[in-house]
Amino acid sequence: MALSIYNSLAREKQIFEPVRPGRVHMYVCGPTVYNDAHLGHGKTYVNFDIIVRYLRYLGFQVLYVQNITDVGHILDSGEDRILKGAQREQMQPMQLVEHYTRRYFADMDRLNVLRPDISPRATGHIPEMLEWIQRLIDGGHAYVADGSVYFDVSSWESYGKLSGRRLEEAQTGTRVQLADDKRAPEDFALWRKAEPEHIMRWNSPWGVGYPGWHIECTVMSTKYLGQPFDIHGGGVENKFPHHESEIAQAEAAHGEGYARYWVHNGMLMIRGEEMHKSLGNFISLEAAFERWDPMAIRFFILQSHYRGPLDLTEESLDAAARGLERLYGTVRAVRRQLESAPAGEASPETLQMLDTARNAFEASMDDDFGTPGAIAALFDLSRATNVQLGTGLTQGDLMAIDGAFKRLAGDVLGVLPDELGESDAPELSRGLIELLIETRRNLRAARAFDLADQVRDGLGALGVQLQDGPEGTSWTIG
RNA sequence: GGCGACGUAGCCAAGUGGAUAAGGCAGGGGUCUGCAAAACCCCCAUCAUCGGUUCGAACCCGAUCGUCGCCUCCA
Numbered sequence: 001m002a003l004s005i006y007n008s009l010a011r012e013k014q015i016f017e018p019v020r021p022g023r024v025h026m027y028v029c030g031p032t033v034y035n036d037a038h039l040g041h042g043k044t045y046v047n048f049d050i051i052v053r054y055l056r057y058l059g060f061q062v063l064y065v066q067n068i069t070d071v072g073h074i075l076d077s078g079e080d081r082i083l084k085g086a087q088r089e090q091m092q093p094m095q096l097v098e099h100y101t102r103r104y105f106a107d108m109d110r111l112n113v114l115r116p117d118i119s120p121r122a123t124g125h126i127p128e129m130l131e132w133i134q135r136l137i138d139g140g141h142a143y144v145a146d147g148s149v150y151f152d153v154s155s156w157e158s159y160g161k162l163s164g165r166r167l168e169e170a171q172t173g174t175r176v177q178l179a180d181d182k183r184a185p186e187d188f189a190l191w192r193k194a195e196p197e198h199i200m201r202w203n204s205p206w207g208v209g210y211p212g213w214h215i216e217c218t219v220m221s222t223k224y225l226g227q228p229f230d231i232h233g234g235g236v237e238n239k240f241p242h243h244e245s246e247i248a249q250a251e252a253a254h255g256e257g258y259a260r261y262w263v264h265n266g267m268l269m270i271r272g273e274e275m276h277k278s279l280g281n282f283i284s285l286e287a288a289f290e291r292w293d294p295m296a297i298r299f300f301i302l303q304s305h306y307r308g309p310l311d312l313t314e315e316s317l318d319a320a321a322r323g324l325e326r327l328y329g330t331v332r333a334v335r336r337q338l339e340s341a342p343a344g345e346a347s348p349e350t351l352q353m354l355d356t357a358r359n360a361f362e363a364s365m366d367d368d369f370g371t372p373g374a375i376a377a378l379f380d381l382s383r384a385t386n387v388q389l390g391t392g393l394t395q396g397d398l399m400a401i402d403g404a405f406k407r408l409a410g411d412v413l414g415v416l417p418d419e420l421g422e423s424d425a426p427e428l429s430r431g432l433i434e435l436l437i438e439t440r441r442n443l444r445a446a447r448a449f450d451l452a453d454q455v456r457d458g459l460g461a462l463g464v465q466l467q468d469g470p471e472g473t474s475w476t477i478g
Numbered sequence: 479g480g481c482g483a484c485g486u487a488g489c490c491a492a493g494u495g496g497a498u499a500a501g502g503c504a505g506g507g508g509u510c511u512g513c514a515a516a517a518c519c520c521c522c523a524u525c526a527u528c529g530g531u532u533c534g535a536a537c538c539c540g541a542u543c544g545u546c547g548c549c550u551c552c553a
Binding site: 238317 | 482490546553
């Protein structure tokens with residue numbers, strides 16, 4: 001079955017066909033690094049991480065570019081987030097940017113988000129932006145006004161094709177409240193004249209200034225991925241005006257065909273509302289990690305479809321964490337049993353079971369990266385495996401099952417660490433736990449259940465859970 | 479006001495025209511166990527409301543109610 005992707009530009013799912021056979025060039029709008037990353041960033045970059053991972057699983061050679069926005073952007077209010085952040089933290093702008101860039105990557109690492117192949121910074125591409133803007137001016141799609149340069153939206157007929165938004169002619173004749181040199185309110189800035197107090201500034205043919213918000217993505221994606229490239233991703237809230245403007249300025253300079261597939265992911269909600277500092281429901285990833293395992297957060301994100309909104313509550317995250325633990329339980333049991341299993345090849349039944357799971361997993365992923373269905377396939381495999389576990393599986397069987405989990409839950413979904421639980425514990429702890437388990441076994445044999453339970457409860461209070469099975473007692477740290 | 483998305487069990491969340499509406503969490507009943515946990519088995523929804531289209535709709539169309547997003551920076 002072929003991979004299909006929902007293309008925002010076409011408003012429908014389409015069979016994915018890369019520009020270059022076997023290769024995928026993909027760009028995703030990155031963060032503005034002026035503050036700590038929050039759960040919303042987590043959702044977005046986990047969503048796109050899955051796309052990259054699955055494309056690689058399918059055998060594509062993926063080149064993944066995600067920018068770092070380190071230029072303060074023009075706000076009509078005159079504020080600039082990076083400058084504000086720098087003032088707040090008593091840092092130079094570039095120092096602030098460096099600080100938060102590092103923290104961003106550290107957070108993403110914990111969520112097991114693979115790093116992009118290229119993380120270009122806006123400030124490193126000013127010359128390319130100047131060139132691009134000049135090309136737009138030369139082509140009659142941009143104009144200079146008092147040291148600033150604006151894209152002339154009226155010069156580009158297909159403006160609005162992504163967002164389905166038509167320009168409101170009603171405003172054209174009215175007086176623009178904002179002190180602007182724009183000819184039309186919908187025109188957007190490519191280059192902005194710097195006020196004297198603006199620290200981040202560069203020389204340009206039009207005077208000292210700084211780049212507009214949309215131009216960096218167009219310039220950097222094209223520079224590293226060519227034009228056209230395959231996939232351009234970002235949050236839905238960027239569809240307009242950001243992505244719409246990107247398309248216009250890209251195609252006005254280089255002709256139709258900027259990015260083939262536009263992929264937008266849904267927002268993360270906190271108890272039904274968008275996360276906002278002003279709403280008091282802002283949760284940084286760092287804070288979330290104190291309460292939940294990063295893997296559980298990742299798993300929670302993947303249990304809903306990337307395109308939909310995801311409503312987060314404490315209960316729903318707790319529920320996801322318990323579900324993930326169920327999957328881990330199976331993998332642990334498989335690995336434990338491997339230590340004492342008889343040699344032998346994987347049986348046809350086992351291979352059949354894995355085939356079924358893999359087919360269901362791929363069918364769901366092929367349908368616009370349906371991670372919820374893929375996870376359901378893993379739960380089905382988990383149950384089937386648990387049933388088989390008591391039937392004398394061979395080393396071949398167990399290795400095949402473990403391999404499937406590693407591939408699907410580990411490589412593709414990224415929710416299965418290489419090591420689970422027990423082996424993480426320091427050697428001394430492991431020795432002590434084993435010793436206590438042995439003692440408890442003797443107590444039980446002597447039918448001294450009170451003392452045996454005391455040992456179990458005591459370990460439980462320390463976070464060590466015991467499970468009695470037909471082949472002895474196993475333990476996990478949770 | 480304009481554009482758009484959504485409303486599926488106690489909760490989270492798939493499914494978007496066809497035979498019993500995925501999966502997880504929680505809950506109930508069992509099996510196993512000294513007990514517990516884990517695991518396994520069984521049970522738990524007619525898809526916001528109303529009206530259409532169709533042999534057939536949660537899935538298509540219309541209306542209504544409700545929630546949310548974008549239209550200004552935002553992942």
